[in-house]
Amino acid sequence: MAAAFLVLGLVGAAGAAEVAWSALAGPTTAGATSSDTPRSEVEIHVARPGDTLWSIADTHRGDVGQSSYVDALVRINGGAGIVAGQPVRLP
DSSP states (O other): OHHHHHHHHHHOSTTHHHHHHHHHHOOOOOOOOTTOOOOSSOEEEEOOTTOOHHHHHHHHOTTSOHHHHHHHHHHHHTSSOOOTTOEEEEO
């Protein structure tokens, strides 16, 4: 984790979320789309103060049920806890 913060200091604010996400998230080709087809591009939402996985799901879920979308968010982000500024990978 300390290495991630060292890298963040070197790249500046513009690339900080991208580098942090890359360092913490691992491979980026798996997706939780309705067809479970891997996506070539990862979509992220940078958590704002007051965001929850439920509020993020409500904004980004489209036709997917909210509970199913939240379950996918928990699975691909390694847990249910998020903090402001954290990049949250979207299914």
